[in-house]
Amino acid sequence: AQKVTQAQTEISVVEKEDVTLDCVYETRDTTYYLFWYKQPPSGELVFLIRRNSFDEQNEISGRYSWNFQKSTSSFNFTITASQVVDSAVYFCALSEANYGGSQGNLIFGKGTKLSVKP
Amino acid sequence: DTGVSQDPRHKITKRGQNVTFRCDPISEHNRLYWYRQTLGQGPEFLTYFQNEAQLEKSRLLSDRFSAERPKGSFSTLEIQRTEQGDSAMYLCAGAMGGLYNEQFFGPGTRLTVL
Numbered sequence: 001a002q003k004v005t006q007a008q009t010e011i012s013v014v015e016k017e018d019v020t021l022d023c024v025y026e027t028r029d030t031t032y033y034l035f036w037y038k039q040p041p042s043g044e045l046v047f048l049i050r051r052n053s054f055d056e057q058n059e060i061s062g063r064y065s066w067n068f069q070k071s072t073s074s075f076n077f078t079i080t081a082s083q084v085v086d087s088a089v090y091f092c093a094l095s096e097a098n099y100g101g102s103q104g105n106l107i108f109g110k111g112t113k114l115s116v117k118p
Numbered sequence: 119d120t121g122v123s124q125d126p127r128h129k130i131t132k133r134g135q136n137v138t139f140r141c142d143p144i145s146e147h148n149r150l151y152w153y154r155q156t157l158g159q160g161p162e163f164l165t166y167f168q169n170e171a172q173l174e175k176s177r178l179l180s181d182r183f184s185a186e187r188p189k190g191s192f193s194t195l196e197i198q199r200t201e202q203g204d205s206a207m208y209l210c211a212g213a214m215g216g217l218y219n220e221q222f223f224g225p226g227t228r229l230t231v232l
Binding site: 093106107 | 149151159166173217218
């Protein structure tokens with residue numbers, strides 16, 4: 001069955017520290033997509049990144065980087081030199097292409113609440 | 119700004135009442151999703167529209183829930199005979215292009231059932 005696990009419920013760091021948010025997924029599908037979303041205190045989910053199952057290249061966008069490893073079914077997210085504005089709940093999500101009649105709907109993890117203190 | 123708006127932002131109702139929420143995506147969003155998010159959880163999929171056609175419904179969507187997207191523009195989600203367990207944030211997301219492209223979420227409607 002499809003599932004996304006974010007084992008870290010809450011993380012607290014001091015500004016400028018690096019922090020990694022873990023995401024482990026389960027799927028029977030060979031074609032799937034992984035996403036990260038940010039939910040700041042205002043509540044609106046903000047899209048960060050999408051990866052497909054055939055592209056294991058790591059990606060870097062400014063202070064953000066993502067490490068996708070199919071061998072361990074993980075899609076981890078690292079924030080370098082964290083800032084107070086990074087404080088939010090971060091969600092990892094999975095979308096399967098072939099199973100369950102998926103029409104692109106997202107299966108979310110429970111999220112990791114990141115607090116960055118000045 | 120994702121271009122997706124939702125109304126109302128907050129709704130307080132008494133158990134047994136009916137409520138209706140509205141979602142307005144941008145015109146390019148031919149696909150529209152509804153999700154429900156309870157405290158401390160990630161969003162859970164409820165239903166999906168491609169243009170005006172409702173193509174997928176989750177098992178979470180009981181008979182008391184109905185959704186429409188007339189003319190493929192705005193969408194409404196109605197809950198009849200609300201129960202306390204319906205208290206949650208209801209999120210709408212619009213998307214365009216490929217089926218697995220990113221979804222753009224609205225600010226949500228927070229429902230409290232007393």
